Amino acid sequence: METLSHYRICPLCEACCGLEIRTQGDKVVSIRGAEQDVFSHGYICPKGVSLKDLHEDPDRLRTPLIRQPDGSFAEASWDEAFAEIERRLVPIRERHGADALALVIGNPSAHKIGLLAYVPRLVKALGTRNFFSASTLDQMPKQLSSGLMFGHWLSIPVPDIERCDLLLMLGANPMVSNGSLWTVPDYRGKAKAMRGRGGRIVVFDPRRTETAAQADEHLAIRPGGDAFLLLGLVHTLFDEGLAKPGRLEEWTNGIAELREAVQPFAPERMAAACGIDAPTQRRLARELAAAGHACVYGRLGTCTQRFGTLNSWLVDVLNVLTGHLDAPGGAMFPKAAAFAANTTGQPASGRGVRTARHRSRVSGAPEVFGELPITLLAEEIETAGDGQVKALIAIAANPVLSAPNGPRIERALDSLDFMLSLDIYLNETSRHADVILPGLSPLEDLHFDVAFPQLSYRNHARFSAPVFERPAGMPGEWQTLLRLAALFDPEAASSMPGPEVLIDHALRGGPYGLSLEQVKATDGGIDLGPLQPRIPELLRTPSGRIELAPTTLLAELPAVEQALADADDGGMLLIGRRDVRSGNSWMHNLPVLAKGPERCTLLMHPQDAERLGLSNGATARLTAGGAELLAPVELTRDLRPGVVSLPHGWGHDLPGARLGRAAERPGVNMNALLDDRLRDPLSGNAVLSGVAVAVEAA
Ligand SMILES: Nc1nc2c(c(=O)[nH]1)N[C@H]1C(S)=C(S)[C@@H](COP(=O)(O)OP(=O)(O)OC[C@H]3O[C@@H](n4cnc5c(=O)[nH]c(N)nc54)[C@H](O)[C@@H]3O)O[C@H]1N2
Ligand SMILES: Nc1nc2c(c(=O)[nH]1)N[C@H]1C(S)=C(S)[C@@H](COP(=O)(O)OP(=O)(O)OC[C@H]3O[C@@H](n4cnc5c(=O)[nH]c(N)nc54)[C@H](O)[C@@H]3O)O[C@H]1N2
Ligand code: SF4
Ligand SMILES: [Mo]
Numbered sequence: 001m002e003t004l005s006h007y008r009i010c011p012l013c014e015a016c017c018g019l020e021i022r023t024q025g026d027k028v029v030s031i032r033g034a035e036q037d038v039f040s041h042g043y044i045c046p047k048g049v050s051l052k053d054l055h056e057d058p059d060r061l062r063t064p065l066i067r068q069p070d071g072s073f074a075e076a077s078w079d080e081a082f083a084e085i086e087r088r089l090v091p092i093r094e095r096h097g098a099d100a101l102a103l104v105i106g107n108p109s110a111h112k113i114g115l116l117a118y119v120p121r122l123v124k125a126l127g128t129r130n131f132f133s134a135s136t137l138d139q140m141p142k143q144l145s146s147g148l149m150f151g152h153w154l155s156i157p158v159p160d161i162e163r164c165d166l167l168l169m170l171g172a173n174p175m176v177s178n179g180s181l182w183t184v185p186d187y188r189g190k191a192k193a194m195r196g197r198g199g200r201i202v203v204f205d206p207r208r209t210e211t212a213a214q215a216d217e218h219l220a221i222r223p224g225g226d227a228f229l230l231l232g233l234v235h236t237l238f239d240e241g242l243a244k245p246g247r248l249e250e251w252t253n254g255i256a257e258l259r260e261a262v263q264p265f266a267p268e269r270m271a272a273a274c275g276i277d278a279p280t281q282r283r284l285a286r287e288l289a290a291a292g293h294a295c296v297y298g299r300l301g302t303c304t305q306r307f308g309t310l311n312s313w314l315v316d317v318l319n320v321l322t323g324h325l326d327a328p329g330g331a332m333f334p335k336a337a338a339f340a341a342n343t344t345g346q347p348a349s350g351r352g353v354r355t356a357r358h359r360s361r362v363s364g365a366p367e368v369f370g371e372l373p374i375t376l377l378a379e380e381i382e383t384a385g386d387g388q389v390k391a392l393i394a395i396a397a398n399p400v401l402s403a404p405n406g407p408r409i410e411r412a413l414d415s416l417d418f419m420l421s422l423d424i425y426l427n428e429t430s431r432h433a434d435v436i437l438p439g440l441s442p443l444e445d446l447h448f449d450v451a452f453p454q455l456s457y458r459n460h461a462r463f464s465a466p467v468f469e470r471p472a473g474m475p476g477e478w479q480t481l482l483r484l485a486a487l488f489d490p491e492a493a494s495s496m497p498g499p500e501v502l503i504d505h506a507l508r509g510g511p512y513g514l515s516l517e518q519v520k521a522t523d524g525g526i527d528l529g530p531l532q533p534r535i536p537e538l539l540r541t542p543s544g545r546i547e548l549a550p551t552t553l554l555a556e557l558p559a560v561e562q563a564l565a566d567a568d569d570g571g572m573l574l575i576g577r578r579d580v581r582s583g584n585s586w587m588h589n590l591p592v593l594a595k596g597p598e599r600c601t602l603l604m605h606p607q608d609a610e611r612l613g614l615s616n617g618a619t620a621r622l623t624a625g626g627a628e629l630l631a632p633v634e635l636t637r638d639l640r641p642g643v644v645s646l647p648h649g650w651g652h653d654l655p656g657a658r659l660g661r662a663a664e665r666p667g668v669n670m671n672a673l674l675d676d677r678l679r680d681p682l683s684g685n686a687v688l689s690g691v692a693v694a695v696e697a698a
Contacts, residue, residue, distance in 0.1 A: 001024040001025055002024065003022055003023070003024050003029060004022065004023050004024075005020055005021070005022050006020070006021045006022075006023065006464075006465075006467045007019070007020060007021075007034055007036070007037075007464055007523060007524065008020075008021050008051075008442075008443070008447065008464045008467055009447045009448075009449065009462055009463075009464045010044075010047075010048045010051065010442075011108070011111040011112060011442050011445075011447055012047045012048065012050075012051070012111070012442075012583055012587075013045075013047065013111075013177070013178050013179075013583065014177075014178065014179055014180050014181075014182075014183050014452055014455070015040065015043070015045075015178040015179055015183060015184065015185040015186075016039070016040070016183055016185065016449050016452050016456075016462075017033060017034075017037070017040040017043050017044055017045075017048055017185045018033070018034035018036070018037025018039065018040045018462065018464075018524060018525065019031055019032065019033060019034055019044060019048055019051070020032050020033070020034040020035070021051070021443070021467050023467060023468070026468060028051075028052040028055060028056075028443070028467075031044070031048060031049050031051055031052055032044055032049075033048070034524060036523050036524035037462070037524045037525060038460055038462070038522075038524050038525045038526065038527040039185065039456070039458065039460045039462060039525060039527070040185035040186065041185075041186070043185040043186035043189070045178060045580060046580055046581050046592065046593060047580075047581070047583055047587065047593065049592055050587065050590045050592045050593050051442055051443060052592075053590035053591050053592050053593070054441065054442065054587075054590055055441045055442070055443045055468075057589060057590060058660075059425060059426075059589055059658050059659055059660055059661075060424050060425065060438075060441065061423070061424055061425060061426060061436060061438035062438060062471065062474070063075045063076065063077075063438065064076045064077070064078055064080070064081035064435065064436060064437050064438065065081075065426065065435070065436040066080065066081060066084050066434070066435055067433065067434045067435070071656075073426060073436070076435075077473075078437075078473065078475065081435050081437060082483065082487075084434070084435050085420060085435055085484070085487065086487055088417075088418045088434065089101070089391055089418050089420065089487070090487055090488070092390050092391045092417055092418060093126070093391075093488065096388070096390050097386075097387065098126060098127035098128045098129075099128050099129055099130050099361075099387045099389070100128075100387070100388065100389060100390040100391060101126050101128050101130070101389075101390070101391045101392075101393065102128060102130035102131070102132065102377065102380065102381075102389040102391070102392050102393070103119075103122070103123060103126070103128065103130065103131050103132065103392070103393050103394075103395065104132045104133065104374065104377060104392060104393070104394045104395070104397045104399055105119060105131075105132070105133040105134065105395045105396065105397055106133070106134050106394070106395065106396040106397025106398060106399075106402070107134045107138075107396065107397075107402075107584055108396040108586075109133075109395055109396045109397075110451055111449070112396075112439075112445070112447075112477065113446075113447070113448050113449075113450050113478075113499050113502070113503070114439075114445065114476050114477040114478035114481075114499060115395060115396060115422075115439075115477050115478075115481070116450050116451065117450060117478070117499065117502055118477070118478045118481040118482060118496065119395060119481060121481065121482065121485050121492055121493065121496055122393075122481050122484055122485045123370075124485075124489070124492050125484075125485035125486070125487075125488040125489035125492040125493065126393075126485075126488055127488075129358050129367070129372075130372065130380060130389055131370055131371050131372065132371060132372055132373070132374040132376075132377045133371055133374065133397070134374070134397065134402065135369070135371060136368075136371060136372075136373045136374045136375070136679075136683070136684045136685050136686060137304070137374055137402060137403060137685070137686050137688065138300065138303065138304075138685070139180075139181055139300075139303055140303070140308075140368055140369065140371070140680075140683040140684060140685045141302075141303040141308030141309040141311065141312045141680055141682070141683040141685050142156055142181055142298075142299075142303055142312040143156070143368075143369055143683070144309050144312070144353075144355070144368055144369070144682060144683045145309050145310075145312035145313035145316065145553070146312070146316070147352070147353030147369070148313070148352075148353060148547055148550040148552065148553065149313065149316060149541075149546055149547050149548070149550065150333075150342075150538065150539055150540070150541065150546060151342075151350045151351075151352045151353065151539050151540030151541035151542075152341050152342045152350070152353065152540045153341075153353060153369050154340065154341060154342065154451070154454050154455075155333060155342045155538055155539075155540070156181055156333075156454075156455060157316065157319065157325060157326070157331035157332055157333050158181070158182040158183075158184075158297070158331065158332065158333075158334065158455055158456070158457060158531075159182060159184075159295040159297045159330075159331060159332075159457070160293075160295065160328060160329050160330060160331070160332045160457070160530070160531050161184065161187075161190045161191070161194055161295075161457055162190065162193070162194075162457070162458075162530065163293055163328050163329035163530070164194060164199060164293050164294065164295050164329045164330070165194075165197075165198070165199045165200070165291050165292055165293045165294060165329060166199065166200050166201075166202070166287060166288065166291040166293070166294035166295070167191075167194070167199070167200070167201045167202070167294070167295050167297065168202045168204070168284065168288065168294070168295070168296045168297070168318075169201065169202065169203045169204065169211065169215070169296075169297050169298075169299075170203075170204040170205075170221070170226055170229075170230075170296070170297070170298040170299070170301065170302050170311075170315070171204070171205065171226065171298055171299050171300055171301020171302035171303070171311075171689075172205075172211065172297065172298070172299035172300060172301065173205070173209040173210060173211045173212075173577070173578060174187035174211055175187060175188055175191075175209070175210035175211040175214060176209070176210050176211070176577075176578050176579065176580050177300075177578050180299050180300060181299060181455055182297065182299070182455060182457065183452040183453070183455045183456040183457065184456075184457045187211075188214065190457075191211075191214060191215075192214075195216065200216045200217070201214075201215040201216055201217075202215060202216060202217040202218075202219065202284065203215045203217070203218050203219070204219050204221040204226070204229065204276070205218065205219075205220070205221065205301065206220055206221060206222065206223050206573075206575055206639065206640045206643045206645075206690075207220075207575065207577065207603070207638055207639050207640070207643070207645060208220070208637075208638035208639075209577075209638075213638075219276050219280065220275065220640040221274055221275050221276060221640075222273065222274055222275035222567075222573075222640070222690075223573045223575050223640075223643055223689055223690030224305050224306065224307075224573070224689070224690035225273055225274030225275055225276075225567075226274070226298065226301075226302045226305065226307070226311045226314075227305075227307035227310050227311055227314070227560050227563075228265075228270040228273040228274035228560070228564065228567075229270060229274040229276055229281065230310075230311060230314035230315065230317075230318065231262055231265035231270060231314065231560065232265060232266065232267035232269075232270035232271075232274065232276075232278070232281040232285075233267075233281055233284060233285045233288070233314075233318055234258070234262045234265070234314060234317055234318060234321065235262045235263070235265045235266050235267065235270075236266075236267055236281060236282050236285035236286075237285055237288075237289060237318070237321050237322065238258075238259045238262060238263075239266070240282070240285070240286065242285060242286065242289035242321075242322070243255070243259070243289075243321040243322075244289070244321070244322070244323055245320050245321055245322075245323055245325075246323035246327075247323070247326075247327075248320055248323065248325060248326065248535060248546065251535055251536050251539070251544075251545050251546055252320060252545060252546045252548050253543055253545045253546065253547050253548060253549070254547055254548035254549030254550075255321075255548055255549075257548075257549040257554065258317065258548050258549040258554075261549065261554050261557055264561065265560075266278075267281035267282055269564070270564075272567065273563075273564050273567035275640070288318065288322050288324075289322045291322075291324075292329070293324070293327070293328065293329025293330060294322065294324050294329070294330060295319065295324055295329070295330045295331045296315050296316075296318045296319055296324075296331065297315065297331070298311055298312060298315040301575075301689055302315070303680075303685055304576075304685065304686065304687060304688035304689045305680065305687055305689060305690060306563070306678065306679075306680055306687055307556070307559075307560065307563070307680065308680040308682075308683055308685045309553065309556070309680055309682040309683045309685075310553060310556055310557075310560065310682075313550075313553050316331065317548060319331040320546060320548060325535075325546075326533045326534060326535040327533065328530070328531075328533070332531035332532075332533070332534075333531065333534045333535075333538050334453065334454055334455060334456050334457075334458075334459055334531055335459055335511055335528075335531070335532065335534060336453035336454045336456075336459070336510070336511075337453060337459070337460075337461035337507055337510045337511070337512050337514055337526075337528060338448075338450075338453070338461070338503065338506035338507045338509075338510040338514075339450045339451075339453075339454070339506045339510075340453075340454050340510070340511075341540070342454075342534075342538050342540060343510060343511045344509070345540065347536070347537040347538075347539075348536040348537055348538075348539050348544045349539075349540070349542075349544045350539070350540025350541060350542065350544075351540070351542060352540065352541045352542045352547075353369070355367060355368045355369075355552075360372045360373070360376050360380065361380060361383070361385070361387045361388075362376065362379045362380055362383045363376055363379065365679075365681075365684055366684070368682075368683055368684050371684070372684065373679055373684030373685070373686065374399060374403050374686065375403060375404055375405075375676040375677070375678075375679055375684075375686045376684075377389075377399065377403075377409065377412070378405065378408045378409050378411075378412040378676065381412040381413070381415060381416060382412055382415070389416075390416060390417045390418070391416055391417055391418040391419065391420075392413065392416055392418075392419045392420070393419075393420045393421075393422070393484075394419065394420070394421045394422070394423070394429055394430070394433070395421075395422045395423075396422060396423060396439075397423075397429065398423075398427060398428055398429045398430075398584075398585045398586060399429055400413070400428040400429040400432075400654070401428050401429070401585040401648070401649055401650070401651055401669055401671060402584060402585050402648065402649065402671065403671060403676070403686065404671050404674035404675060404676040404678070404686055404687075404688070405627075405671070405672070405674065405675070405676035406428075406651070406669050406671050406672045407627070407672055408676065410432065410654075413429070413432035414432060416432075418434050419432055419433045419434055420433055420434065420435050420436075420437070421433035421435075421436045421437070422436075422437050422438075422439065422477065422480065422481075423436055423437075423438070423439075424438050424439050424441075425586060425589070425657075425658065425659060426656075426657060426658040426659075427585075427586065427652075427657045427658075427659055428585070428651070428652070428654045428657055431654070431656040431657050437480055438474075439476075439477045439480075440470055440474060440476060440477065441468070443466065443467040443468050444466050444467070444468050444469070444470040444471070444474070445466055445470075445476065446463070446464065446465055446466050446499060446500070447463070447464045448462075448463050448464075448499065448503045449462070457531070458527070458528075458529070458530055458531065459527075459528035459529055459530075459531065460525055460526065460527055460528055461507065461512070461514055461519050461525060461526045461528060462519065462524070462525030462526070463503065463516065463519045463520055463525070465520075476498075476499075478498065478499055482496055500516060503516050504516035504517075507519065512528060514526065552682065553682075556682065570642075571642075571692045571693075571694070572608070572642060572643070572644055572692070572693055572694065572695050573642060573643050573644070573690045573691065573692060573693070574622070574624075574643075574644055574645070574646065574670070574673070574689075574690075574691045574692075574693045575643055575644075575645045575689045575690060576645065576646065576647060576648050576670065576688060576689055577603070577645050577646075577647050578647065579599050579647060581593040581594075581596065581599070582599065582647065582649060583649075584648070584649045585648070585649035585650075586649070588649070588650070588652060588659070588661070588662035588665075588667075589659045589660070589661045589662040590661070591661060594661050594662065594664075594665070598632065598665065598667075599647060599650075599667070600631065600646070600647055600650040600665075600667025600668060601631065601632050601633065601634035601646075602620050602622070602631040602632065602633050602634065602644055602645070602646055602695075603634050603635075603636050603638070603639050603644060603645040603646075604620070604633055604634070604635060604636070604639065604644050604695075605635070605636070605637060605639045605640070605641045605642075605643070606635050606637065607641045608641055608642065608644070608695075609633060609635055612695055612696060612697060613697045614633050614695075614697050615633070615635070616633060616634065616635045617632060617633065617634075618632070618633045618697060618698075619631070619632055619633070619697075619698040620632075620633050620644075620695050620696070620697065620698060621695070621696050621697070621698040622644075622646075622673060622693045622694070622695055623673075623693065623694045623696075624673045624674070624675065624691065624692065624693045624694065625673075625675055627672055627673045628673075629646075629668045629669075629670070629672060629673050630668065630698050631646060631668050644693070644695060646668070646670040647667075647670070648669075648670050648671055648688070650666065650667025650668055650669060650670070651666060651667060651668050651669025651672065652666040652667065653666035671688075673691075673693065674686075674687070674688060674691055675687075675691065678691070
């Protein structure tokens with residue numbers, strides 16, 4: 001049989017690698033990195049290879065499922081599934097109003113144009129304010145700080161690593177995660193090249209991660225200590241006369257207010273709370289100011305904290321004050337070929353961002369970027385009254401494992417009048433649904449990244465066609481979403497074209513005036529060059545300037561003072577971690593990733609283990625609030641003493657899920673231990689790291 005070679009962009013993480021997929025008939029023969037890809041140049045990780053297993057996974061859903069009166073699921077046709085949805089979901093909205101229907105959107109939707117570009121249409125048709133997503137488990141703090149500073153939620157600067165001499169990295173592990181809010185395939189190779197040119201990388205992380213081990217300097221920051229450290233660094237810049245924004249000075253508001261506001265936060269006062277001594281803080285501030293091309297980059301570990309928004313802001317404050325924002329080799333803004341709000345409208349002016357246009361019903365949390373904190377989903381379902389959530393549509397989301405207090409979410413889901421899941425598995429969350437509608441295998445779908453070119457280390461335009469024809473009768477997810485929307489508002493659905501038309505339109509209206517045909521004509525995409533300075537053109541703040549000292553952020557500084565007084569109670573702090581062979585909560589069913597050593601272990605420093613009477617392989621009991629977990633101990637000196645680490649996304653032993661392989665080694669759900677009341681009040685983001693736990697031998 002003839003072997004065909006296909007070019008396919010990987011949808012499994014933010015690195016967006018181009019892959020070469022060889023097929024014979026309907027079989028995948030091999031998957032490797034596509035050498036001709038103008039952006040990823042042949043890089044691939046084990047998850048890319050797992051697309052074959054995903055395509056072939058017998059547990060992956062290929063037809064809709066409808067829950068039967070006995071609780072089991074039966075396969076159904078699409079018409080039957082939609083009839084059930086129409087019969088049960090539509091009346092709930094008629095009876096209880098638009099807000100009675102909530103939406104929860106998960107991570108894979110950021111990687112699928114068929115979901116990302118069409119979910120807004122469903123939201124509009126539903127008219128609900130109860131919109132929740134994984135963004136409040138992840139990057140909402142960075143989106144908020146960027147919105148306040150630069151005027152748009154997705155105007156987020158990224159390290160220009162190919163020209164950088166000094167990279168300070170906080171709370172990120174791109175050697176494993178392959179980058180986040182920074183689309184950078186082959187971080188390892190780029191970091192190596194940077195160091196080869198004499199550049200330096202400094203990593204702040206409570207664990208000596210794979211990224212820290214490969215860097216020049218690792219500083220084991222105390223979990224939750226970033227706000228203290230970053231304030232210490234900003235203070236030093238002012239204190240030592242090193243604050244020199246250079247070209248940006250004329251485009252920046254608030255420098256004097258900021259200088260005043262950070263006055264109390266000298267490194268000498270911050271040292272104990274962040275775990276980094278004052279001379280080191282001062283040295284790093286000086287190095288940052290002196291470097292020709294430098295960048296500060298903070299990611300997940302800095303967002304999933306009480307001061308997530310402050311951290312995200314202070315990272316860019318450092319970039320601005322040292323003249324490294326928007327400068328080659330510094331923190332730069334990509335210019336995407338399509339879909340970027342910061343390339344449309346009037347340059348250097350805009351409306352900025354607003355929050356709290358509405359509030360959550362029960363706790364009164366402000367809306368941010370149209371979303372409410374996902375940690376409040378359960379209470380909106382549980383709490384009776386006007387506007388109570390009675391039905392839920394979950395789209396590519398597994399909050400039972402990925403959000404704090406999963407057991408409470410499970411109970412809440414069970415109490416709904418109706419739940420619909422758009423998911424490719426019958427898993428921990430979708431098992432609670434009344435109807436499950438599957439999507440395509442990634443190999444049956446076209447691919448165009450809407451979000452990640454806005455976060456890429458280099459500008460580019462790429463598209464990939466489906467590898468296989470989709471099975472007869474199987475709709476694309478965009479069609480499923482429009483069909484759903486039409487149940488509530490036929491208008492909203494009818495006017496929306498398919499993805500190819502959408503992409504072509506966005507490319508033509510984009511800053512490079514490309515067409516889809518032009519991009520398709522290439523094998524490996526179009527390189528649009530290194531990042532270029534974009535200030536003031538990029539700014540969409542009402543002032544048309546960078547807002548360095550937004551009042552809502554300055555108003556949080558007294559809370560930092562308070563936390564400083566409360567810091568260090570001497571207990572154990574739990575942090576998370578990621579693994580190369582894992583993708584949040586849903587890839588443990590794929591053989592190529594599931595093999596190898598046990599991954600869901602509790603990492604602990606030998607010093608702590610000795611004190612607690614634990615040894616390698618022993619079982620530890622973790623307790624927090626009323627919850628408890630048992631996990632096998634793995635000793636390592638890579639962890640800061642007093643800190644333990646568990647990965648998230650495990651706990652595949654819940655009854656009713658259909659994940660045969662994952663259930664063989666289920667692991668434990670670390671989120672079952674986390675307190676859903678802890679969040680960054682500004683962005684609504686959950687606190688997932690640095691959480692106090694008690695640890696003992698079981
Ligand atoms: N403790 C702790 N918790 C965390 C984190 C952490 O670091 N620590 N990280 C957080 C972060 S950053 C994130 S983004 C969230 C992620 O949490 P979620 O948004 O819940 O995402 P996943 O865990 O990736 O689950 C994705 C779901 O989508 C389904 N799916 C996969 N592909 C498709 C598809 O093509 N179509 C459809 N319809 N469904 C699909 C999967 O079966 C699964 O049910 O987890 C968060 N939770
Ligand atoms: N292989 C793999 N790749 C993935 C994923 C996956 O599950 N597996 N998930 C994807 C998703 S959804 C995302 S959002 C990205 C995330 O990608 P990254 O942002 O790189 O996130 P992590 O790899 O979780 O690294 C976060 C780091 O923060 C550290 N940390 C914890 N607490 C603190 C703290 O208080 N301060 C500081 N400074 N550091 C702290 C942790 O020890 C950890 O090393 O990864 C994506 N890529
Ligand atoms: S790094 Fe991310 S995009 Fe690249 S192959 Fe791996 S999972 Fe896919
Ligand atoms: Mo994420």
